[in-house]
Amino acid sequence: MIQVQGLKKHFRFRHGLITRLRHPDHVIKAVDGVSFDIKEGETLGLVGESGCGKTTLAKTMLRLHLPTGGRVLYRGRDILSMGKKELKALRREVQVIFQDSNSTLDPRMTLGSILEEPLRIHHVGNRDLRKQRVAEMMEKVKLSPAFLSRHPSELSGGQRQRISIGRALLLEPRFIVADEPLAGLDPIVSTQLLDLMLSLKRDYGLTYLFISHDLDTVAYVSDRIGVMYRGKIVEIMNAERFESRARHPYTRFLLTPAPRASEPALDGGVHFRDQRSESGCLFSKKCPHSTQLCAELSPPLREIVPGHQVACHLAD
Amino acid sequence: MKELLKVRDLHVVFETPGGLVQANRGVNLDVKANEAVGIMGESGCGKTVLFLSLLRLQQPGKIVQGCVLFDGRDLARLGQKEMQRIRGSQIALVLQDHATALNPSFTVGEQLGEALVIRKNGGDLWRTVWGQHKLDDVEVRREIDSVLQDLALGDVVHVDKLLDKYPHQLSGGMRQRVLIAMALLARPRLLIADEPTTALDRATQMQTLALFERLRGRTAMLIISHDLDAISQTCDRVAVMYGGSIVERGAAAEVFANPRHPYTRLLLSCQKPRRGESLPPVSGDVLDLIDFPPGCSFHPRCSQAMSVCSQVKPSEFEVEGVKVACHLFGEEGRS
Amino acid sequence: MPIKADKMTWAGVAILALLVLCTILAPLITPHDPWAYGRQPFLNPGRVNPLGTNDVGQDIFSELVYGGRTSLLIGFAAALVAVTTGTLIGLVSGFCKGRLDEALMGITDVFLVIPALPLVILVSVYVGTSIWNIILVIGLVSWPSTARVIRSQTLSVRESGYVESAHAMGADDSWLMWRHVLPNVLPLILARFVLAVAIAMLMEASLSFLGLGDPTAKSWGMMLHYAFARGGFINGLWWWYLPPGLAIALCTLALNLVNFGVEERSDPRLKRVMER
Numbered sequence: 001m002i003q004v005q006g007l008k009k010h011f012r013f014r015h016g017l018i019t020r021l022r023h024p025d026h027v028i029k030a031v032d033g034v035s036f037d038i039k040e041g042e043t044l045g046l047v048g049e050s051g052c053g054k055t056t057l058a059k060t061m062l063r064l065h066l067p068t069g070g071r072v073l074y075r076g077r078d079i080l081s082m083g084k085k086e087l088k089a090l091r092r093e094v095q096v097i098f099q100d101s102n103s104t105l106d107p108r109m110t111l112g113s114i115l116e117e118p119l120r121i122h123h124v125g126n127r128d129l130r131k132q133r134v135a136e137m138m139e140k141v142k143l144s145p146a147f148l149s150r151h152p153s154e155l156s157g158g159q160r161q162r163i164s165i166g167r168a169l170l171l172e173p174r175f176i177v178a179d180e181p182l183a184g185l186d187p188i189v190s191t192q193l194l195d196l197m198l199s200l201k202r203d204y205g206l207t208y209l210f211i212s213h214d215l216d217t218v219a220y221v222s223d224r225i226g227v228m229y230r231g232k233i234v235e236i237m238n239a240e241r242f243e244s245r246a247r248h249p250y251t252r253f254l255l256t257p258a259p260r261a262s263e264p265a266l267d268g269g270v271h272f273r274d275q276r277s278e279s280g281c282l283f284s285k286k287c288p289h290s291t292q293l294c295a296e297l298s299p300p301l302r303e304i305v306p307g308h309q310v311a312c313h314l315a316d
Numbered sequence: 317m318k319e320l321l322k323v324r325d326l327h328v329v330f331e332t333p334g335g336l337v338q339a340n341r342g343v344n345l346d347v348k349a350n351e352a353v354g355i356m357g358e359s360g361c362g363k364t365v366l367f368l369s370l371l372r373l374q375q376p377g378k379i380v381q382g383c384v385l386f387d388g389r390d391l392a393r394l395g396q397k398e399m400q401r402i403r404g405s406q407i408a409l410v411l412q413d414h415a416t417a418l419n420p421s422f423t424v425g426e427q428l429g430e431a432l433v434i435r436k437n438g439g440d441l442w443r444t445v446w447g448q449h450k451l452d453d454v455e456v457r458r459e460i461d462s463v464l465q466d467l468a469l470g471d472v473v474h475v476d477k478l479l480d481k482y483p484h485q486l487s488g489g490m491r492q493r494v495l496i497a498m499a500l501l502a503r504p505r506l507l508i509a510d511e512p513t514t515a516l517d518r519a520t521q522m523q524t525l526a527l528f529e530r531l532r533g534r535t536a537m538l539i540i541s542h543d544l545d546a547i548s549q550t551c552d553r554v555a556v557m558y559g560g561s562i563v564e565r566g567a568a569a570e571v572f573a574n575p576r577h578p579y580t581r582l583l584l585s586c587q588k589p590r591r592g593e594s595l596p597p598v599s600g601d602v603l604d605l606i607d608f609p610p611g612c613s614f615h616p617r618c619s620q621a622m623s624v625c626s627q628v629k630p631s632e633f634e635v636e637g638v639k640v641a642c643h644l645f646g647e648e649g650r651s
Numbered sequence: 652m653p654i655k656a657d658k659m660t661w662a663g664v665a666i667l668a669l670l671v672l673c674t675i676l677a678p679l680i681t682p683h684d685p686w687a688y689g690r691q692p693f694l695n696p697g698r699v700n701p702l703g704t705n706d707v708g709q710d711i712f713s714e715l716v717y718g719g720r721t722s723l724l725i726g727f728a729a730a731l732v733a734v735t736t737g738t739l740i741g742l743v744s745g746f747c748k749g750r751l752d753e754a755l756m757g758i759t760d761v762f763l764v765i766p767a768l769p770l771v772i773l774v775s776v777y778v779g780t781s782i783w784n785i786i787l788v789i790g791l792v793s794w795p796s797t798a799r800v801i802r803s804q805t806l807s808v809r810e811s812g813y814v815e816s817a818h819a820m821g822a823d824d825s826w827l828m829w830r831h832v833l834p835n836v837l838p839l840i841l842a843r844f845v846l847a848v849a850i851a852m853l854m855e856a857s858l859s860f861l862g863l864g865d866p867t868a869k870s871w872g873m874m875l876h877y878a879f880a881r882g883g884f885i886n887g888l889w890w891w892y893l894p895p896g897l898a899i900a901l902c903t904l905a906l907n908l909v910n911f912g913v914e915e916r917s918d919p920r921l922k923r924v925m926e927r
Contacts, residue, residue, distance in 0.1 A: 049517045064819055091821030103812030108834050117830075118820045156360070156602060164816075171820075186358035186542055188598055191586040195595045213517065220589040254518065 001040040001207055002061075002175065006033050007070035009053075009060040030056040032231035033070070035301065040174075043201070043208040045222030045239065047215055047254065053231040054211045055099070058177050061209075062094060063087070074175075092122055095168035099180035101160035105152040111163055112148035118171050133170060140203075141166040141196060158189035162196065169200060177209045182217060194221065215254050219243070224307075227251045230282045233301060237308040247310045249287045281313070289314055319385075320505060320536050321347040321370070326382035326392075328362075328369050335606040339365035339377060341560035341613075344632065344639075347506065352528070352537040354547035354568065356583070357557035360602045363540050366557070367508050370538075371407060372399045387505070405435040408499035412511040414491040418483040424494055425479030428501060429456045435502035463500050466534075467493065467527055489520030496527060500535070507531070508538045513546045525549050544587045548572055556580045559603040559613030566638030576640045578618045612643065620644060660912020666905035670898070674719035681713035685869055693888065702890045705874075706881035714869050715894050721870035722899070725786055725855045730847035732790025737797025738840050744798070745805025746828055756802070763795040768857060775863050782865045789854050797843045801836060808835045842914045849906040856899050871895035 009031040030053040038044045048054050059065045061072050063079050072079040074090060082090060095118075098104045105114055115134045124130065138145050141162040152160055161181060168176055181197065182190045194217065201208060212218050218225060219242050227235040227248065235248040243255055281287070284294040293313050301311040328340040339362040347353045357363045368374040370384055372391060384391040386407070391399065403409075411417050419427060433456070460479070483491060492512065499507055512528070513521040528550040531537060541547055547554055548568055555565035556577065564577040575581040585596040600617040609616050615625035624643050633645040673680060682701070683689065689700070689708040696703045702711035744755040771788050778784045808814060814831050822830075858864050859872025860879070878884060878892035 062819060064815065088821045088823075091819065096816065096819040098812055098816060100812055104816045106813040106817075106831055106835070117817065117822075121817070121820055121822045121826060159601070167816075167820075186602075187544075187586040188358060188582060189602065191589070191595050192598045194589070195598070198595075216588045 001075060002038040002209075003071075003073040004037070004061060005035050005071045005073070007031055007035070007057070007060060007072060008033055008068045009056055009065055010068040029231050031060055031067075034228075034231075034233050035070075036226055036233060036236055038175075038207060038209060040207055041205065042223040043210055043221055045218035045225040046209060046211045046228060047213065047218045047225060048228035049213055049254075051230075052228045054228050055179055057228070058096070058179050058209065058211055062096065062177065088122070092171050093173050094175045094177070095171065095173040097161075097164050097168050097176065097178045097181050099183050101157060101164050102152070104164055105160060107152055110149050110151060111155075114152070114163060115148075115167050115170060118167060122171060124171070137166040137170055140169075140200070156189075157185055158193060161185065161193055165193070165197065165200070169204065172204065173206070175207045175209070177211070179211045180213070181210075182212065182214070190217075197221075227254070232282065232311065233309075234283070234311045235309065236301070237310075245308070247304070247308075248312050249289055249314075250283050281311075318349055319346055320349040320387060321345070321538075322383075322385040323366075323370070324383050324385070326366070326369065326384065327380045328365050328374055328377045329380055330377045332606075337605045338560050338608065339374075339605055340369065341608075342382070343557075343560075343562055345555055345562060345565070347536050347538060349505065349536050350533055351553065352532050352539060352551045354551035354554040355538065355540045355557055356542060356544070356547055356554055358542055358583075358602060360605065361557045362560040362605065363557050364510065367409075367510065367538060367540055370508065371403050371409060372396075373403075404431070404504070405502040406504055407506045407508065408502065408504035410492075410495050410499045410507065410509040410512060412514060414488055414495055417495055418491060420483055422482075423479065424481055424483065424486070425460070428460050428479070428494070428498055431498045432456055432459055432501045459501060460497070463497050466500065467497060467530065487520070488516055489523055492516065492520070492524055493527060496524075500531075504535065506536045506538065508540070510540050511542075512539065513541065513543055521546070544572070544584065556583065559608065560605055561613070561641065563614065563642065564638060564640045570636070570638055574638075576635060576638060576645065577614075577642045578620055578644075579614050582617075612641075657912065659908045663905040663908025663910075663912065666901060667909065670719060670902060670905070671723060673716055674723055677713075677716045677720060681710070681716050683710040683713045685709055685713040685717045693886075696890050702894060703888070705877060705891060706883075711874075711891055711894070714874055715871070715898065718869040718871045718874055718895065719898065721782070721865075721868045722852055722855060722872065723902070725782065725789070725870065726848045726852035726902075728786045729789035729793070729851035729855070730844055732786060733793035733847050733851070734797055734840065734844045736790065737794035737843070738801050738836075740794070741798040741801025741803075742805050742828070742832070742836065745802040746809060746824075746832060748806075748809075752802075755798075759795045759798045762792070763799065765792075767792045767854070771854065771858060772861065772863060775858065780863055780865050782868055785855060785858060785865060789851050789858075793847055793850060793854075797847065800843060801839065804836050804839050805832055808832050838913065842910055845906050845910040845913060849903045849910075852899060852902060852906075871899050 008029070011028040011030060032053075034057060036044070046054050046057070056065065060067050061079075063072075063082075067080065074094070077086070079087075079090065105111075109117075112131075112134060115137060116130050119125065119130045119133060125133070134148070135145060138148065143159060143162055143166075147155065147159070152163070155163070165181070178197070182193060185193065197208075198221065200206065208221075210218060210221055219239055222239045225235075225237060225239050225242055226233050227246075227250065229250050235246060235251050237245065246252060246255060280295040280297055281290070281299055284290040287294065291313070297313070299311045299313045301309045303309045323343055323345040326340050326343040327338070330337040330339060341362075343362075343366055345353070345355075345366075355363050355366065365374055365377060369377070369379055370386075370391065372379075372394070379392045382392065386402070391402070394402075418424075422430075478486075478490075478494075483494075486494070496509075496512075509528070512524055516524060525546055528537065528539065532550065532552075537550070539547060539550055551568045553566060554568040554571050555562045556571070556579065557563065558579045564571060564575070564580045571580065572584065575584050582596065582598065586598070589595055597619075598617075603613060609626070611624070611626045611628050612618070612621075612630050615621040618625065622643060628643070630641045630643045630646060632639040632641050634640075635645050682699070687709065689704055689710060692704055692706050692708045694700055694704040694708075700710045700712065702715065705711055705714065740755050740759065744752045744759075771792050774788045774791070775784060778788070809827075809832060814827055817827055817831055855864065855870060856872035856875065859870050860876045862876055862880070864870060864873050864876065866873075872895070874895040875892055878888070878895075882888075883891040
């Protein structure tokens with residue numbers, strides 16, 4: 001259904017002339033050559049730590065950022081080459097649920113109008129029909145209709161996220177990108193929302209791209225899992241037996257349970273400060289198994305077993 | 317071990333235009349010297365108000381009932397000046413937001429030095445400037461080194477370089493560590509950490525937890541979190557909070573292995589969903605601390621609620637060393 | 652705190668309403684035609700002339716009330732010009748970004764840097780001093796700061812999550828501008844407008860005081876000008892220069908009070924009931 005081919009998104013910095021002469025390559029390669037497919041009806045989980053580029057990937061995939069390179073095919077059609085009309089139709093079929101519900105809902109609008117908005121943008125039905133659809137959606141996300149006249153600030157984080165989900169579903173899309181939908185929510189509320197998302201997936205026959213830094217949730221919800229590190233996908237495989245079968249050293253690092261104090265910990269996270277062109281595998285500096293080859297040559301994403309791709313020289 | 321902190325029947329309320337918010341409704345808590353206690357609960361349960369009240373920083377909330385006995389003294393009844401001497405030096409706080417907790421205009425070294433000097437002088441400006449505890453640079457440096465040594469930061473980071481850096485030059489994890497170091501500089505009897513791992517990514521979380529583990533046994537700690545991993549790794553005992561009161565408390569290992577209170581069981585079951593299993597059913601929403609249901613605050617969401625639960629607020633019953641505030645373990649439950 | 656802000660706002664609104672009402676009802680409350688050359692100049696306040704007469708025998712009280720019309724008119728009109736221009740430029744700049752933004756802000760900065768009053772004086776010397784010219788000139792000089800502020804707000808709204816979400820839903824630029832950016836920038840526009848009126852009035856007063864006001868119209872500033880130029884200050888005729896001065900001050904105060912309230916109430920987040 002969705003095919004991402006060699007997608008790149010580089011951010012160039014606009015500095016003054018002198019800085020540009022001294023540092024000609026100041027580019028942040030947020031997404032650097034990413035390729036994967038998402039089949040219709042499946043849930044692809046995308047996992048990675050903050051700064052790895054997963055949000056940028058999601059936005060670039062949907063043409064909310066303009067890609068620096070690569071293609072994205074939606075049901076065979078290249079998203080980049082779509083005209084205005086086709087793009088608008090695309091936006092109906094592909095919806096996004098963003099991370100911070102506080103900022104994704106217009107604070108000055110009532111929840112009723114927030115929910116109605118997608119219908120109005122795409123000129124669906126008349127006023128009554130829209131109100132009816134909105135009321136039905138409130139029921140589906142298990143929120144009282146009394147909330148319709150309230151403002152986002154009057155709701156809790158979990159409730160706001162339900163509105164986000166409801167809003168995404170009003171146009172009956174086929175594909176939903178959920179970028180950290182459970183971030184910042186308590187475990188119990190999180191579970192409720194996850195349950196909601198799963199039941200809605202069944203009811204509407206949706207395809208999901210589920211992005212999160214929480215491996216446990218992703219492993220639970222996905223059919224396949226992709227792991228991202230510094231702008232590249234380092235591993236994609238079936239979620240079934242993910243814990244035991246994952247091969248890439250970074251994935252294995254993510255899978256280690258909360259460690260004891262004695263274990264040496266890898267220096268946290270991802271920093272884009274040193275973005276001078278690095279040759280070789282981006283993880284090699286921190287990888288406990290890295291070799292000379294790793295430092296010199298960047299490993300491509302290769303299929304080692306049908307359905308399981310890894311970008312590592314040592315995967316075989 | 318002697319009890320360092322004893323909170324008994326603490327009631328803290330906030331008057332708001334929307335009604336009276338009862339953030340803490342009869343909280344009982346014990347922390348022994350040199351033990352680590354975790355407070356586990358979701359947002360809106362009152363845990364933030366609880367620890368702020370310990371330091372009398374809960375304004376505009378008011379402590380309307382109960383006592384906070386720290387080393388025998390009731391903190392709820394002390395004057396501001398006396399509280400000032402306790403804050404920072406006897407009880408230190410590490411806040412959640414590492415990004416804004418440090419002053420961006422001063423180097424790490426300067427801020428650590430400042431923390432040390434303020435605390436030694438009991439937070440008093442005059443004494444700091446002219447008082448007997450005016451420390452010189454060598455002494456300050458020595459203390460800082462010693463704390464950093466305790467935190468085993470000496471091997472991870474070059475201390476000289478760290479002290480000259482500004483907060484924005486450090487990573488989030490590093491800043492968090494600086495904040496912890498700042499809190500430890502005056503050798504507090506009790507260290508309170510608010511959600512120390514929540515805003516961090518995995519690797520940094522691991523490092524921060526490792527830090528706390530090192531402190532275990534040397535300082536009394538109160539760690540507030542909704543992250544099971546954080547608490548199970550660092551705490552000896554845990555208290556689970558819901559709707560403004562503690563619903564279950566006891567040895568961490570015991571509570572996590574055999575959760576007794578229905579809310580604790582719900583909370584634990586939601587932590588790590590297992591593939592192939594269905595998600596635990598959750599009904600209802602978080603309590604808003606203004607409208608409390610009669611009786612037990614959890615009963616509308618409880619699958620095992622009995623008739624008494626909607627009438628009488630349960631007191632703490634002791635079951636195998638764990639104190640549970642649930643009728644299932646009281647008279648009616650056992651019959 | 653919100654309650655206090657309300658009281659302040661209402662106080663400001665009340666004062667303003669009163670002043671405006673008085674100026675509208677001028678013919679009803681003034682005993683004389685302000686332009687009529689009365690009997691004697693420099694009369695002290697008395698029964699016939701509540702505030703005495705000026706140097707040509709015109710009733711000061713009538714002058715005050717009628718003058719209010721001019722001052723308020725110029726204030727509101729100039730503010731309208733300034734805020735409209737500033738808002739348009741700010742919105743376009745913040746929304747479209749890129750080269751257009753740079754160009755517009757370049758122009759804005761130039762105007763921002765030039766000191767207002769000297770510019771106004773210069774321009775009015777050239778174009779003449781009719782009321783409409785004054786309005787235009789004051790408006791011309793005041794729009795840059797509004798533009799900057801509006802642009803700032805527009806930029807931040809533009810980058811916000813809800814605009815992004817709407818964009819992801821398929822909304823086009825005009826939808827985004829109309830339904831999301833504008834409503835969220837509007838409170839700021841209102842606040843700026845109120846402030847602009849106060850500034851414009853003060854500027855008009857300054858202009859008139861310096862003698863660059865419209866001689867064919869009476870305004871509070873003009874009254875001050877004549878009071879000063881024709882010996883009112885020197886002779887201690889406080890009933891001549893104090894009332895217009897106080898009127899200006901009162902008006903400015905009222906506007907600031909209203910502004911305070913508008914800013915406070917414009918944020919729906921303050922409607923929060925629950926304390927977390």
